[in-house]
C-alpha cells in the first residue's frame with residue numbers, strides 16, 4: 054500500500070512572533086522550525102499501517118521554501134521511506150499550497166491513503182486537507198482520532214462538538230486529517246536521524262505541475278501583534294461585595310448578562 | 311451591496327445559533343442575504359432564518375444528506391451556488407463548517423478565509439480579520455482576483471441579536487444531484503454529557519488545576535447553569551482528570567470567542583490565552599495578584615475562587 058503524509062514546517066509554539074518590514078508576514082530571523090504537531094500524528098499513523106502491511110511505503114511531502122527539507126528529514130528519521138519537496142513561496146495561501154500538493158501527489162506519489170494533520174499551528178486555517186481532497190476528487194475526513202481499516206475502505210472516528218463523534222466510512226483512496234488521540238507519535242532515534250541526513254529528497258518545481266502565482270486566492274496583510282490590553286478594572290472587597298460589584302458591571306457596563 | 315449566501319448548519323433538525331449570527335450581520339449591513347439549508351428534512355428551519363434577517367431561504371433536501379459528509383454537503387452547497395450566483399458565501403467555523411468549506415473552495419475554485427473573528431464589508435467585498443500563530447498576531451484578509459469569496463467566522467465572535475418573531479418564511483426547494491459522492495457517515499456517537507459545548511456558548515466559565523477535584527467543578531457548573539453557559543477547563547485541569555478533553559480551552563484544546571469568559575483559578579499561560587483571548591469580556595478570579603491572566607482581564611478579582619464563585623452565582627440568581 055502506498056501511504057502519503059503531507060507535512061508543514063511551522064515556528065515552534067514557544068516562538069516570540071515579530072513582524073516583517075511590510076507587515077505581510079513574520080520575521081523569520083531566529084525562529085526555531087518544527088514539524089507542525091498534528092502532522093506527527095499523521096506520520097505515526099502511516100508508519101503503523103506500513104508496519105502491519107508488508108510491502109507498503111510511506112512517502113512524506115511538504116510544500117514550502119528550502120527550509121522545509123529539514124521537516125522532511127525529521128519524518129524520514131521517524132521512519133518514512135521517501136521524501137518529496139515542492140517549492141512554494143512563503144506568501145502562498147492555503148489554496149495555492151493545496152494545488153501544489155495535489156499536483157505533486159498526482160505526478161510523484163499517488164497513494165491509497167493521504168494523511169495530514171488536522172491543522173497547522175501557524176495560520177491555523179485547517180483548509181489544506183479538504184482542499185486537496187476536493188482537487189483530487191477524493192473523500193476526505195478531518196479531526197480524526199480513530200481509524201479502522203477494512204478492505205478497500207477506512208472508517209474514521211471524527212471528533213465534533215459536544216464530545217460527540219461521527220463515524221465516517223471512506224472508500225480508498227481517501228484523505229485523512231489527524232487529531233490528537235489517534236496515536237502516540239514516536240521519537241526519531243539518533244542512528245535514524247543520521248541515516249535520514251543521507252536520504253534523497255526529490256524536488257518538484259511548481260512549473261512541473263502547472264501551478265503558478267495565479268493560483269493564489271487570498272493574501273494576508275497588515276499583520277498586527279495584539280495591542281497591549283488596557284488594565285482591567287480591579288474589583289475590591291470581600292467575596293460577597295466583589296460578586297455584587299462584578300454582576301453589576303457585567304449587567305450594566307459590559308452588558309453581557 | 312452583495313448577494314450573499316449563508317450556509318445554515320443543523321444537526322438533528324436543530325440549527326446552530328452561530329449561523330444566525332452570520333445572517334443577522336449580513337442583513338444588517340444591507341446585503342441581499344440568502345440562507346441555504348442542507349439535510350434530509352430541514353425546510354422547517356426556514357422561519358427562524360427569516361427571523362434573523364434572511365430575505366430568502368433555500369433548501370437542498372435529500373435522504374442521502376441526512377448525516378453530514380464533506381463531499382456530499384460540498385456538492386449540495388456548490389449546487390446552491392450555481393443556482394443562486396452569490397458573490398459571498400459564509401459559514402461558521404464549527405467542526406462542520408471548517409470541514410466543509412475548504413472542500414467547497416476546491417470545487418468552486420474560490421478563495422476561502424477561515425476562522426475570521428470579525429465580519430465587515432467594503433461594498434461587495436469582505437473585510438475580514440483572522441488570528442495567526444495561536445492568536446499571537448492578527449491579519450487582514452484580501453481576496454485576489456474578484457471571484458466568489460468564501461469565509462468561515464468563529465462562532466460567537468459577532469454576537470446574536472434578538473429575532474424578529476413576527477417574520478416567517480417557507481424554503482424554496484433546490485434540486486441538486488448529490489449522487490456519486492463517496493464519504494458515508496455510519497453513525498453519530500453522542501457525547502455522554504448534555505452540557506453545552508464551549509465553542510457554542512456565548513458565556514464560558516472555566517476552571518483550572520486549582521479546583522483540585524472533579525466534584526469541585528460543581529461550583530463552576532452552578533455558575534454556568536445560572537447564566538446558561540458552558541464549563542471549560544485549562545489543560546492542567548484536564549490532564550489531572552478533573553474534566554474531559556472536550557472541555558479544554560487553548561492551543562491544544564478548543565478555541566472560543568464568547569461574549570463573556572470567566573477564568574477561575576487559571577494562571578493564564580500563553581497556551582491557554584491562545585484559546586480565549588478573542589473573548590469579548592474576560593473576568594479573572596485568582597488568588598495570586600501577579601497571575602498573568604490579569605493582564606488580559608477586563609474585570610479582575612483577586613480572591614479565593616471557592617468563596618467568590620458561589621457568591622457570583624448567588625448574586626446572579628437574584629437578578
Ligand SMILES: Cc1cc2nc3c(=O)[nH]c(=O)nc-3n(C[C@H](O)[C@H](O)[C@H](O)COP(=O)(O)OP(=O)(O)OC[C@H]3O[C@@H](n4cnc5c(N)ncnc54)[C@H](O)[C@@H]3O)c2cc1C
Nearest residue numbers: 518519520544545546560561562563575576577579597615
Ligand atoms: C505545547 C503545549 C500546549 C498547551 N496547550 C494548552 C491548552 O490548550 N490549554 C491550556 O489551558 N493549557 C495548555 N498548556 C499548558 C499551559 O502551559 C499551562 O500549564 C496550563 O494552562 C496551566 O493550567 P492552570 O492555569 O489550571 O494551572 P496553573 O498554572 O497551575 O495555575 C493555577 C492558578 O490557580 C490559582 N489558584 C490556586 N488556588 C486558587 C484559589 N483557591 N482561588 C483562586 N485562584 C487559585 C493560582 O494562583 C494559579 O494562578 C499547553 C502547554 C504546552 C507546552
